[in-house]
Amino acid sequence: MSEPKDTTTQTDGTVTAPAFISPSPSQSQSPNPPSTAPTFRISNDAFIKRYKTEVCASTSSCLSTFVTFPLDSVKTRMQAYKFRSFLDCVHQTYQTEGMKGFWRGSLAPLASVTLVRTVSFSIYTNSKGFYGDAIQRMFGPHAISSTSDANSGKIPKLGDAFRWALSGATAGAAITAIACPFEFTKLCAQIEILMARATPTSLEDPKLNRVQYEGKGPGQAARHIIKTRGFIGLYSGFHLHFARDTLGTSIYFTIYETAKQLLSSTNAGTFGIAAAGGLCGLLSWMMIYPVDSYKSIYQRDVLTHRPGTVLPKRPFRFSRRMYSGLGVSMTRSALVNAVFFSTYEIMKREVEDL
DSSP: OOOSSOBBBBSSOOOOOOOOOOOHHHHHHHHOOSHHHHHHHHHHHHHHHHHHHHHHHHHHHHHHHHHHHHHHHHHHHHHHHHOOOOHHHHHHHHHOOOGGGTTOOOOOHHHHHHHHHHHHHHEEEEEEEEHHHHHHHOOOOOOSHHHHHTTTTTTOOHHHHHHHHHHHHHHHHHHHHHHHHHHHHHHHHHHHHHTHHHHHHHHHHOOOBOOOOOOOOHHHHHHHHHHHHGGGGTTTTHHHHHHHHHHHHHHHHHHHHEEEEHHHHTTTTTHHHHHHHHHHHHHHHHHHHHHHHHHHHHHHHTBOTTTOOOOOOOOOOOOOOGGTTTTHHHHHHHHHHHHHHHHHHHHHHHHHOO
């Protein structure tokens, strides 16, 4: 018996393509079931895209905070105590505490700054839409820049500045309730060695009602404050923190958005974003630095005086003392924001391309 042909011969002698033969059930079954990995990846991508602001802000915040934390530590020490210079503070810190002293208390801000920045950016992003709609209803649809204007390098409109300033102030005011306890704990850890060996002269306080501070570390310091002053003790200096963050965040976002829009047509790319971030950190800290110094001194006084006693009267004034550590603070702020915003914008573009 001859083998069947795989071609079909027509009556005119031509040969057609092989006829399709359906595979048997056993042949049609794949030995391996289809993978579910693509479905999992799609769901992950969808989640990241939906929460891209939070994901990018938290990741960028961790990186920028850790890299620049030693400068923040030196800044706080110079605000709360007297040193001859920046190098003198660095030298004394290294001599008494070693390299780990520069990252003393870094765990609290790594957690708090990441949380605060994530919440801050989320509130700011949503507030921009709210205030943008309100401004357009009050002053017309052309009161704020369109998307094409925002990428053209044009000078922002006055409505844009109001929108950014109000959104930043809203974000700054909202995050104070979260940030204040963490920052107070961070300050405790950063200067606890200095407080433990400080003299009344170096503190510029009368001996009356002053107590010798014992180093406890961030966790124990927080528990000690709650035990001696109640939970509300973690919010010591809240009024100063609120003023600093409301004003500072308003200035911060207004400068960043303005600089980013002006640099958008220069093809500067990531460098332009880093420059805008560095500029907003530099200028915003320069404007609010006296308030931050006053807050650090006030919180130091809280820690070095018995609960229930009247703290020393320290009138707020724009003196040279209030600008102690300004240079290192501006350098730190410029670096941390340049790293943060360049990382944030790069990550956001990658997420949008998923």
